[in-house]
Amino acid sequence: MGRILIVDDTLFMRTLLKNILFSGGHDIVGEAGDGDEAIAKYQELKPDLVTMDVVMPKVNGIEALKGIKSFDPNAKVVMCTAVGQEQMVKLAIKTGAKGYIVKPFQAPKVLEEIKNVLGS
Amino acid sequence: MSELDAYRSLYIAESRENHENIVKNLLVLESEASDEAIAEIFRSAHSLKGMSASMDFKGMERLCHAMEDIFQEIRNGKMAVTHTLMDTLLFASDMMETMLDDIEAGGPGVPEDLDELVDCLKKWIGRKAGDMPEEGADRASSEIGECIAQGDLSTTVEEKQALNRYRITLCMSDQCDNRNLRAMIILQNLEELGRLEKVTPDRSIVEDGEFDGLFTVELASDAGIEAIKTVTSSSDIKEAVVEDQASPASPPAVIRKTAEPTVQKEDEKRPSQRAEKVEKGREVKNIRVDISRLDVMMNLVEDLVINRGRITEIAREHQMKDLDETLNMIGRSVSDLQNLMMNIRMIPLTHIFNRFPRTVRDIANREGKEVEFIIEGGDTELDRSVMDGLNDPLLHLIRNAIDHGIERPEIREAAGKARKGTLRLSARRDRDNVIITIEDDGKGISAEKVKKKAIERGLISEAEAQVLSREETIDFLFRPGFSTAESITDISGRGVGLDVVRTTIESLKGTIKVESTEGEGSRFELLLPPTMAIVTVMMVRINGRRCAIPVHNVVEVASLEQEYIHTIGGHETILLRNEVLPLDRLDDMFGRSDRTDILVVLQHQNRKRSIAVDLIEGQQEVVIKPLSTVVGSCRGVSGVTIPGDGEVVPVLDVNALIKET
Numbered sequence: 001m002g003r004i005l006i007v008d009d010t011l012f013m014r015t016l017l018k019n020i021l022f023s024g025g026h027d028i029v030g031e032a033g034d035g036d037e038a039i040a041k042y043q044e045l046k047p048d049l050v051t052m053d054v055v056m057p058k059v060n061g062i063e064a065l066k067g068i069k070s071f072d073p074n075a076k077v078v079m080c081t082a083v084g085q086e087q088m089v090k091l092a093i094k095t096g097a098k099g100y101i102v103k104p105f106q107a108p109k110v111l112e113e114i115k116n117v118l119g120s
Numbered sequence: 121m122s123e124l125d126a127y128r129s130l131y132i133a134e135s136r137e138n139h140e141n142i143v144k145n146l147l148v149l150e151s152e153a154s155d156e157a158i159a160e161i162f163r164s165a166h167s168l169k170g171m172s173a174s175m176d177f178k179g180m181e182r183l184c185h186a187m188e189d190i191f192q193e194i195r196n197g198k199m200a201v202t203h204t205l206m207d208t209l210l211f212a213s214d215m216m217e218t219m220l221d222d223i224e225a226g227g228p229g230v231p232e233d234l235d236e237l238v239d240c241l242k243k244w245i246g247r248k249a250g251d252m253p254e255e256g257a258d259r260a261s262s263e264i265g266e267c268i269a270q271g272d273l274s275t276t277v278e279e280k281q282a283l284n285r286y287r288i289t290l291c292m293s294d295q296c297d298n299r300n301l302r303a304m305i306i307l308q309n310l311e312e313l314g315r316l317e318k319v320t321p322d323r324s325i326v327e328d329g330e331f332d333g334l335f336t337v338e339l340a341s342d343a344g345i346e347a348i349k350t351v352t353s354s355s356d357i358k359e360a361v362v363e364d365q366a367s368p369a370s371p372p373a374v375i376r377k378t379a380e381p382t383v384q385k386e387d388e389k390r391p392s393q394r395a396e397k398v399e400k401g402r403e404v405k406n407i408r409v410d411i412s413r414l415d416v417m418m419n420l421v422e423d424l425v426i427n428r429g430r431i432t433e434i435a436r437e438h439q440m441k442d443l444d445e446t447l448n449m450i451g452r453s454v455s456d457l458q459n460l461m462m463n464i465r466m467i468p469l470t471h472i473f474n475r476f477p478r479t480v481r482d483i484a485n486r487e488g489k490e491v492e493f494i495i496e497g498g499d500t501e502l503d504r505s506v507m508d509g510l511n512d513p514l515l516h517l518i519r520n521a522i523d524h525g526i527e528r529p530e531i532r533e534a535a536g537k538a539r540k541g542t543l544r545l546s547a548r549r550d551r552d553n554v555i556i557t558i559e560d561d562g563k564g565i566s567a568e569k570v571k572k573k574a575i576e577r578g579l580i581s582e583a584e585a586q587v588l589s590r591e592e593t594i595d596f597l598f599r600p601g602f603s604t605a606e607s608i609t610d611i612s613g614r615g616v617g618l619d620v621v622r623t624t625i626e627s628l629k630g631t632i633k634v635e636s637t638e639g640e641g642s643r644f645e646l647l648l649p650p651t652m653a654i655v656t657v658m659m660v661r662i663n664g665r666r667c668a669i670p671v672h673n674v675v676e677v678a679s680l681e682q683e684y685i686h687t688i689g690g691h692e693t694i695l696l697r698n699e700v701l702p703l704d705r706l707d708d709m710f711g712r713s714d715r716t717d718i719l720v721v722l723q724h725q726n727r728k729r730s731i732a733v734d735l736i737e738g739q740q741e742v743v744i745k746p747l748s749t750v751v752g753s754c755r756g757v758s759g760v761t762i763p764g765d766g767e768v769v770p771v772l773d774v775n776a777l778i779k780e781t
Binding site for chain 1: 144304
């Protein structure tokens with residue numbers, strides 16, 4: 001089970017994801033509402049895994065991913081995307097994302113993906 | 121060796137924790153000067169060293185010892201954290217991880233370049249630097265640079281010489297959404313392991329999803345086949361065939377998802393049927409379950425307990441008799457379930473006791489001592505979470521007893537004792553607690569020596585030392601940075617021991633005390649709760665509201681006499697039997713109450729405070745739920761508990777309350 005940082009600009013999505021992850025036995029070590037905060041929280045909390053929303057105000061998910069990767073090349077980041085953001089996901093994977101989950105979240109799929117990425 | 125093998129996984133798990141802690145704190149140290157980080161690294165290296173020694177992993181023991189020495193110097197201010205030093209230390213922590221990997225795979229964890237690294241580390245301390253001139257440090261750092269460079273060099277040579285060539289055929293699952301993205305991730309992960317020589321169909325085609333779900337990768341990598349299997353085993357892959365092309369004789373490894381409804385060919389079916397028959401031959405009486413699953417189950421049971429309380433409340437509000445009856449039955453089932461869960465998590469202490477005889481023998485041999493080691497009550501059961509934390513403290517106490525307690529045979533004879541010292545480790549259940557004692561018939565603790573050392577260390581003045589009672593003096597042994605050992609051996613006497621022991625025991629919600637008679641021996645007694653999930657609390661009311669206080673923090677309850685309350689420095693205190701205790705009202709948490717006439721005295725690490733309460737409702741065993749995930753942390757409250765009636769009751773965080781002042 002991992003220590004997870006949740007990054008999303010909406011409280012709703014964060015709460016939803018938090019409940020799913022919590023029910024899967026993971027620890028939510030922190031939450032961030034934008035990319036800047038995500039990078040800062042990552043450095044502070046050193047989570048095992050980050051769930052990263054792509055579209056966010058100020059610094060977006062891809063930039064935050066870059067920031068986190070430059071701080072920790074082994075960072076495990078899972079992108080949270082909506083249907084139809086394929087190009088964005090491709091870019092994220094090229095930047096070093098380890099996985100992605102699609103909104104609306106389905107608990108089993110989310111947990112499966114998190115497990116895969118944590119285990120890799 | 122086989123007796124130790126049983127503990128390998130436990131060792132690995134705990135070692136990884138310590139390794140992670142070292143890395144984490146090294147990173148902290150790199151960005152800022154932090155005494156806490158230094159102390160953490162020192163402690164982790166120390167624990168890791170101790171564990172490695174008991175598992176007989178000499179390489180790891182040496183590396184940790186060297187690391188610990190460095191941090192001892194840093195802690196004493198004799199050495200500065202420089203950039204080059206940090207590089208070396210991070211390099212050392214990388215090696216540590218490699219060694220742990222090797223140990224986990226069944227190896228001895230002694231890489232070839234370990235000696236070099238340990239020598240590098242030792243040079244930093246100047247223990248070998250007696251002949252080193254002024255610029256010794258520079259020279260050492262350049263040598264370390266060389267060491268690191270050599271480390272790098274050796275890997276590049278290795279790469280050239282021994283790259284494995286793999287041919288990996290992957291078939292994506294039919295149920296996989298966006299198979300191109302999944303394939304991309306897998307390719308990306310494989311690329312991290314080595315170089316992608318060839319992807320068929322072409323990588324861009326795979327990435328655009330213009331393929332039928334089947335693709336082949338040729339990979340040149342120094343990674344083992346296991347690493348590749350890990351990367352390629354995912355729910356999105358129906359089948360992965362990994363062939364090691366360097367050794368075509370070895371059969372290809374096939375990873376297949378059985379959950380996938382696929383039509384199997386006739387020849388594939390047969391082996392699985394055969395396997396089934398073999399399985400049926402044996403009756404399965406035990407199953408192994410991952411402890412984390414039990415934790416999840418425990419959480420669910422706790423949720424159930426809480427929600428039952430809530431429903432009971434609702435039933436009462438609406439006066440639904442029928443529901444009440446059903447709830448009683450549910451209540452019984454839930455508490456049975458809870459007890460069952462507790463029992464499942466209980467493990468007899470023999471699990472950790474069993475590994476000590478060897479440790480005792482080894483230390484006794486090395487120290488030239490004769491020790492009879494007696495274990496009693498190994499069948500006493502403890503919750504696994506408590507047991508996990510108990511190994512290190514026990515190991516430390518045992519080592520201390522042999523190292524500093526039991527005398528050499530000739531000295532014992534001269535003192536009219538048997539040549540052979542006795543060390544007794546015993547456990548027993550005492551009502552709600554488990555008591556573990558470690559007793560030796562050695563020379564006991566010399567209060568004079570302790571005082572002398574405490575003065576030397578600047579912990580107290582000579583005048584203060586004069587008036588210390590024997591009990592208070594011995595308590596200095598538990599202070600950080602204190603040690604009475606005159607020589608440093610590789611097993612104890614660094615002064616991290618007893619303070620770590622106490623901190624660990626307290627984190628397990630237990631207590632430790634020591635009794636010692638000079639010339640006759642010492643006796644350490646550990647009082648532990650059998651489980652951490654259930655805690656006995658005292659229910660009190662403050663301003664009419666309920667609040668739970670962990671009983672292990674409560675020293676006594678007295679009546680609050682107004683005439684003994686004095687205000688000192690703007691803070692209320694109370695005089696209780698010639699002892700002045702700070703008095704807290706907790707107004708900010710519960711509101712001012714004018715009915716407070718009971719005093720509860722709280723204690724944490726020998727520091728006391730008192731709080732005023734209205735009423736004591738009694739003691740109760742409760743499940744404490746942490747707050748963090750629901751509302752974040754809240755000052756003074758360590759969690760909440762929900763007793764049978766469904767009310768949510770805050771649990772007072774006594775440790776924080778006492779530390780705050």
